[in-house]
Amino acid sequence: MVRTPCCEKMGLKKGPWTPEEDHILVSYVQRYGHENWRALPKLAGLLRCGKSCRLRWTNYLRPDIKRGNFSKEEEEAIIKLHQVLGNRWSTIATRLPGRTDNEIKNFWNTHLKKKINQNVAHPETTGHSSDEPPKWGITYTMNSRPVNCSSEQYLRSISHIIPNSTQSAQPLEQETAMNASSKFLEMKGKQLSISSAMTSNFQGLIDPRIGFSYPQLGSKVEHSDGGNSNISDDHMNFWYNVFIKAGESQNS
DNA sequence: AAAACCACCAACCGCCATTTA
DNA sequence: ATAAATGGCGGTTGGTGGTTT
Numbered sequence A: 001m002v003r004t005p006c007c008e009k010m011g012l013k014k015g016p017w018t019p020e021e022d023h024i025l026v027s028y029v030q031r032y033g034h035e036n037w038r039a040l041p042k043l044a045g046l047l048r049c050g051k052s053c054r055l056r057w058t059n060y061l062r063p064d065i066k067r068g069n070f071s072k073e074e075e076e077a078i079i080k081l082h083q084v085l086g087n088r089w090s091t092i093a094t095r096l097p098g099r100t101d102n103e104i105k106n107f108w109n110t111h112l113k114k115k116i117n118q119n120v121a122h123p124e125t126t127g128h129s130s131d132e133p134p135k136w137g138i139t140y141t142m143n144s145r146p147v148n149c150s151s152e153q154y155l156r157s158i159s160h161i162i163p164n165s166t167q168s169a170q171p172l173e174q175e176t177a178m179n180a181s182s183k184f185l186e187m188k189g190k191q192l193s194i195s196s197a198m199t200s201n202f203q204g205l206i207d208p209r210i211g212f213s214y215p216q217l218g219s220k221v222e223h224s225d226g227g228n229s230n231i232s233d234d235h236m237n238f239w240y241n242v243f244i245k246a247g248e249s250q251n252s
Numbered sequence B: 001a002a003a004a005c006c007a008c009c010a011a012c013c014g015c016c017a018t019t020t021a
Numbered sequence C: 001a002t003a004a005a006t007g008g009c010g011g012t013t014g015g016t017g018g019t020t021t
Helices: A019-032 A040-044 A050-061 A072-085 A089-094 A101-120 A151-158 A177-187 A196-202 A233-251
Strands: A137-142 A145-150
Touching: A019 A040, A019 A050, A040 A050, A072 A089, A072 A101, A089 A101
Parallel strands: none
Antiparallel strands: A137 A145
């Protein structure tokens, strides 16, 4: 089906919002909420489309939005999250209270991207490039989307929990770096999927270094070796924590 | 002083996923 | 089961203000 553009109707205003419009929108949302963005502008008396109202509210007028420059901590968090999640700005935004996906996206495109690209020119200070998937890395499937991480991150994150070929949860810690590298080389350039076998072996495992276990499988989780991969939020959080911790141990 | 260039960011656009009728 | 409506997301654009030439 083809959707009609939301601002197709003539007479709807576009462009920057005026203080008066802001006031009308804020007053209306505070009083009546925003259950139906489509209907809101008409009810509130705004010559805007619902989409424009929603964007204005979520990106600018919401009372819980943090203003001002990004702190060093926020900047580092964005860089780490982007390594794990890629351009999934809304997901990244959920981990930075008071920041919107649009704000983070702009900050990335105007500041961090350049900064990281500069660092790539000096590889002693960083791992891999930012925007592009790492040339030397792993892609795994998360929520049906490919997620990239660097080889270092990946090796660190799996070195102690990846099951061996007999599907026992034997740690790899005893393995030499050479063996680990060999394993990685085998996977280089291939799509790594979170398989049922791996997942079942991860279940209940608690790594003392990271202090959390692989989440129990929920009913909605399917695995890529059986077709689709749909990892729940718990699973995403697990992988996020693994990669963040891996990054921390790498830095220390 | 003015033109050219650059950086920033609010807002728009098109697409996809989910919900509703 | 299906079409339509709606919400949400990420990519991109364009206006604005600052800086450089």
